[in-house]
Amino acid sequence: MKRAPARYALAAALVAVPLLLALLGPLFAGPPGPRSVSFASGPDHWLGTDFSGRDVWRQVLLGGRSVVLVALAATALAYLVALPAGLAAALTRRGWLEEALMRPLDVLSAVPSLLLVLLVAATLTPGPVALTALVGLAAVPDAARVVHAAAVEVASRPAVEALRMQGESWWRTALGYVARSMRRTLAADAGIRLTGALYLVATAAFLGVGVQPDAADWAVMVDRNRTGLFLQPWAVVIPAALIAALSTGANLLFDAALRKGTGK
Known part of the structure; x- marks a missing residue:
């Protein structure tokens, strides 16, 4: 201590x-x-x-703004998408919905993030907004898989079943109990996601994607x-x-x- x-x-x-x-x-x-x-x-x-x-x-x-703020915004964007997707897949009682949510993300995670950014950036106008969206969405598959894996363990606890029997809303169960119970896992993963976003933003800028060559x-x-x-x-x-x-x-x-x- x-x-x-x-x-x-x-x-x-x-x-x-x-x-x-x-x-x-x-x-x-x-x-x-x-x-x-x-x-x-x-x-x-x-x-x-x-x-x-x-x-x-x-x-x-x-x-610094074009690197730091883009990486922070991209990390936040990744969790805005990954958190509800991972929680929905873990808490649903319909196996087909879980497969529909997670399998496309598994396919996307097989594509290197930098390659995905370069391919999409070739069709978009370079800029901080586009780069933020690209880096954030590139981080979604791995972040969603971490959320899903952690949420599955929490969702199997008797407390979750008790909340369902009491008629608690999905959002209260998912965010009020499941997400709070896995906050340590999410905090650890957030550091990794931010590091990955910084690497990807810096590499993209290094290659001239998202920023002007003389920026x-x-x-x-x-x-x-x-x-x-x-x-x-x-x-x-x-x-x-x-x-x-x-x-x-x-x-x-x-x-x-x-x-x-x-x-x-």
Whole structure:
């Protein structure tokens, strides 16, 4: 228990820095200054400039929203679809309905998420809304399977049958009892889903899907400057570290909460 505050502090710090930069960074970015390809730091560019001549710090301040907020929104979208689908499949007494809900998701889960994003993105106009929808829907099959597997065990308990006999509504049974009983499983899975969404959003941006090639985006910064890592390391290291910090911090935060729930 003595280590729990340290876990929370580390996790909160890792999550807070990229999240605050994504939310508030654009407010402090200021107007674009004159471009320079000197790479060196100075009074006007204290982290230097990238290979496009743009100020690295300003790009860091501007580049988080297109990665962090899209990944968070996509994770939320995935659960908005996966949670009711998985609960409905687990709580139904009609085997055909369970098969109808889960088998198509099993087929979709066999398709690599990145391939699905690339195929669909080829027919859509690139943009954050489309990318959010694609990444969120790509995460639905695996999230729904986790929800279904956890809900099946809870649905077999006598308490669920008692709620049905008392005439409780489906929503009260599903969300009020079943979903609450599996919240630790959902919390653990949420960290994995967010990490996957960050990976997919960053990879899509790295490949030019969903964002413009010259956009202020952390993943685009890594792609644009990776060949000159030793000439301008900050343009690669800082955005890559921020993406990794959010992913690691989110999982540590969920892990610390789960450990607290078990008293460890």
